[in-house]
Amino acid sequence: MTPSSGAIPGESLLNLRSRPLLTLTILFISAISFVTVFTGETNAATDVRTYRHDLIAQGFSTYLLSTAPATSATLTPRDCTSQSALSGVQAAIWLTKSVDQHLHTPAGPIVEVGAVGGDIRGFLLSTSPTSTTSWSGEQTLLDTASPLAGTGPPHATRLVIASTNPHARPNAVWTATLTALGPAEEGNIRVMVAPPAHAESCAFIVDDTRRTEITRAILGAYPSSSGYTTQWALANADDFPTPQSRYESRPSQYYWLAAAVVLVALWSFVLRIRRPDTTLYALSGLKARHLLLMLGGEAIALTLAGVTLAALVLLLVVRHGDVSSLDVSVGVTALARSLMATLGGVLVVTAATSLLAAWNTFDALRDR
Amino acid sequence: MPPADSATLGLSHVAFDLPDGRTLFHGVDLQLHPGDAVAIAAPSGSGKSTLLAILGGLLPPSSGTVRVDPNATYAWIPQTLNALPARSTLDNASLLAVLDGRPRAQARSKARSVLSDLGLQQQTRSRGRTLSGGELQRTVAARAITSDRTVILADEPTNQLDHATAAKVMARLINSATADGRVVVIVTHDIDALPAGSTILHLDVTGLRPIAPVHP
Numbered sequence: 155m156t157p158s159s160g161a162i163p164g165e166s167l168l169n170l171r172s173r174p175l176l177t178l179t180i181l182f183i184s185a186i187s188f189v190t191v192f193t194g195e196t197n198a199a200t201d202v203r204t205y206r207h208d209l210i211a212q213g214f215s216t217y218l219l220s221t222a223p224a225t226s227a228t229l230t231p232r233d234c235t236s237q238s239a240l241s242g243v244q245a246a247i248w249l250t251k252s253v254d255q256h257l258h259t260p261a262g263p264i265v266e267v268g269a270v271g272g273d274i275r276g277f278l279l280s281t282s283p284t285s286t287t288s289w290s291g292e293q294t295l296l297d298t299a300s301p302l303a304g305t306g307p308p309h310a311t312r313l314v315i316a317s318t319n320p321h322a323r324p325n326a327v328w329t330a331t332l333t334a335l336g337p338a339e340e341g342n343i344r345v346m347v348a349p350p351a352h353a354e355s356c357a358f359i360v361d362d363t364r365r366t367e368i369t370r371a372i373l374g375a376y377p378s379s380s381g382y383t384t385q386w387a388l389a390n391a392d393d394f395p396t397p398q399s400r401y402e403s404r405p406s407q408y409y410w411l412a413a414a415v416v417l418v419a420l421w422s423f424v425l426r427i428r429r430p431d432t433t434l435y436a437l438s439g440l441k442a443r444h445l446l447l448m449l450g451g452e453a454i455a456l457t458l459a460g461v462t463l464a465a466l467v468l469l470l471v472v473r474h475g476d477v478s479s480l481d482v483s484v485g486v487t488a489l490a491r492s493l494m495a496t497l498g499g500v501l502v503v504t505a506a507t508s509l510l511a512a513w514n515t516f517d518a519l520r521d522r
Numbered sequence: 523m524p525p526a527d528s529a530t531l532g533l534s535h536v537a538f539d540l541p542d543g544r545t546l547f548h549g550v551d552l553q554l555h556p557g558d559a560v561a562i563a564a565p566s567g568s569g570k571s572t573l574l575a576i577l578g579g580l581l582p583p584s585s586g587t588v589r590v591d592p593n594a595t596y597a598w599i600p601q602t603l604n605a606l607p608a609r610s611t612l613d614n615a616s617l618l619a620v621l622d623g624r625p626r627a628q629a630r631s632k633a634r635s636v637l638s639d640l641g642l643q644q645q646t647r648s649r650g651r652t653l654s655g656g657e658l659q660r661t662v663a664a665r666a667i668t669s670d671r672t673v674i675l676a677d678e679p680t681n682q683l684d685h686a687t688a689a690k691v692m693a694r695l696i697n698s699a700t701a702d703g704r705v706v707v708i709v710t711h712d713i714d715a716l717p718a719g720s721t722i723l724h725l726d727v728t729g730l731r732p733i734a735p736v737h738p
Contacts, residue, residue: 158623165620172608172649434604438621439595 162448169431170452176424177456183420184460184496185467187413191492192468194406196477196485202404203481206362206397210280213387214394215362219372220355225381233376234356235272240371242364245276248353280359357387363398410492417460418499421453425507432511445508446501453500461493529553530594530672530705531577536586538572546572549729550586556672559699559706561692563713563733564725570709571601571677573725577707578675594705595622597666599676605661607651611642614650614661618669633668639694640664641687655682663691667698674698676708680715688715696720 170177209215219234221227234248249270360368369384376382386392395403425432435445472482537548546569554560564570575581576588578596597618605614612630615637619629637646640660645653653661659682666674676695680688692708692715699706713722723730 158621160623161620161626164626168609168613169606172606172613430604431606431608434606434617435621437598437600437604438618440621 159444159447162444163451165435166448166451166455169428169448170455176427180420180424180456181460181463184417184457185463187416188461188464188489188492189467191406191409191413192464192485192489193471194409194485195488196481198401198404198406199481199484200478202397202401203478205400209388209391209394209397210359210362214391215280215360215365216387217358217360217365217369217372218355218385218387219358219376220383222378222381222383227376227381229353229356229382230351231271231353234353234358237356237358237372237375238273240368242361242368243358244280244361245273245359247272247277247357249355249357250350250352251354277357277359362396365396406488410488410495413492414495414499417457417496418503421500422503425449425503429507429511432507433514436511436514440512442505442508442512445511446505449508450501450504453504454497457493457496457500461489464489529555529589530558530591531707532587532589533577533583534587534589536573536576536583536588538569538576538581539584545584545727547725547727547729548585550725552577552723552730554705554707556703556705557700558721559696559708560721560723561708561710561713561716562723562725562730563710566711568725568727570725574675574677574707574709578673591672594673595671597669597671597674599662599666599674599679601677601681605650605653605658605665607649609650610647611637611650611653611657611661611664612646615664615668618665618671622670624670629668633664636664636667636694637661640691656684656687659683660687660691663695667694670702672704674704674706676706676710678710678712679708680710680712683715685715688712689717691715692720693717 219229219237221229229248231248234246236246237243238246247270358368358372373384376384378384388394432445432449435448440448468485531552531554533550533552535548536550538546540546550573552560562570562573572581576583578598579588579590582588605611606617609617612633615633616626616629619632620626634643634646637643637660640663642657642660642664645657645661648657650658650661659679663676663679666676674695679695680691683691692710692712695706695708696717698704708716710716716722722733724733
């Protein structure tokens with residue numbers, strides 16, 4: 155028998171066209187599977203990112219170091235800022251004790267005002283990079299740079315740390331921003347001419363994946379036995395799963411495998427349905443490699459068509475949605491992994507089917 | 523008679539023993555050259571299909587020699603009928619020719635002609651799954667005849683056909699031997715359907731021997 159490989163692409167095409175319902179079903183199930191893989195992973199990445207931002211904004215990564223009451227232990231601004239040298243400490247600031255100040259005029263409302271220094275910009279960017287709180291009378295005001303408010307040159311930015319409770323100490327909830335003060339407020343805020351000799355506490359923004367090592371290092375340098383206390387700004391921070399563990403335990407990380415299993419099972423079912431066809435091609439002289447070329451070509455064409463359809467749908471969604479490129483890249487990785495696994499799986503199943511069909515030619519011809 | 527070594531298919535003292543040790547047949551000699559068409563008749567269970575499988579290289583004989591032209595290519599008409607269920611009768615009939623590299627349009631043109639000879643001109647666009655047993659049997663025969671293969675091995679190719687249609691199929695099969703210069707071997711019970719002058723061989727345990735056709 156002298157089969158020609160040149161006829162096989164045409165046969166593949168005609169076979170796909172001859173079963174339009176089956177072909178379209180495979181195509182749509184493939185596309186839906188790939189869309190599910192992508193959106194599952196992208197949404198999981200977005201959810202974890204949001205969760206992480208929320209946690210950090212609430213003080214999950216803000217580690218506070220203070221002196222215990224009635225001890226001789228002291229903290230200096232340098233004690234605080236020097237900890238930024240620790241690997242995993244993203245920003246370190248110092249804070250002084252707050253005092254009551256009248257806002258605007260001696261008859262104005264009283265607010266708690268304290269001094270703060272160190273890597274304030276880094277601290278704010280880490281805790282709340284996108285917040286844009288506006289200044290109000292219930293906010294704690296700090297300015298560590300202006301030599302003479304109201305008489306010196308206008309400052310481009312000043313620090314405003316927001317607190318919903320005007321009498322709360324600014325060590326629990328840190329939502330803040332650098333914002334410009336309007337002309338009406340100039341000259342009415344507390345001015346710190348120089349850093350104080352002592353700080354009441356230090357606040358560190360730490361890498362949330364290295365919380366344990368950093369707390370261990372700080373506790374080693376400032377042990378409780380020497381009169382120091384430490385705590386996370388978010389009181390029950392350790393009760394929350396870390397963003398990393400939450401990401402690592404996401405169910406969507408296995409979607410690529412589930413999709414590949416579904417699609418390979420579907421293709422196996424199709425091959426089972428088409429076993430008489432395969433037998434006939436084997437009887438007609440097609441060798442296992444020809445059958446693999448024909449059936450594998452169909453499987454690859456359908457899988458690629460499915461992923462292309464999915465990609466077109468996802469492109470429209472991503473372009474019209476507000477999705478981070480980082481989160482999209484997680485989805486793309488899962489999609490690529492799923493595509494590779496599916497192609498590998500269907501080719502293995504197709505190769506096995508092709509070999510069996512070629513070996514079973516005699517059974518098909520035998521007198522029954 | 524052409525020399526034996528120019529035969530497309532040759533059997534010399536071929537025997538076949540069943541797994542239980544019983545000899546199905548022995549002493550089978552047969553030389554088939556391009557243009558030869560033979561029908562092999564025998565009762566059920568006497569080994570006709572086994573002999574066909576030996577001729578087709580699917581089974582080795584227990585003893586004896588099988589000689590096959592290295593350029594021989596086979597078209598089978600098996601008892602277990604097989605067609606692509608989702609494809610048209612025309613596609614099924616032209617399948618072997620297309621797989622062998624003949625241009626699809628050319629293969630379909632010849633297939634259409636053969637299908638017409640076999641009385642299937644109205645069914646060329648019908649799907650394989652919609653064909654009756656008799657139509658399917660003729661489609662499978664058309665597939666072999668349309669091809670350019672040098673040997674057609676047919677196992678009971680008319681057992682689902684009425685006498686008139688069976689005669690039409692047998693005549694077209696045997697005609698394809700002389701018209702296309704190939705070897706056609708037909709295993710059948712239905713020797714009445716064979717055209718006059720056909721070579722008919724009877725198979726029994728002692729081998730093949732020629733018998734006269736029913737209507738000379």
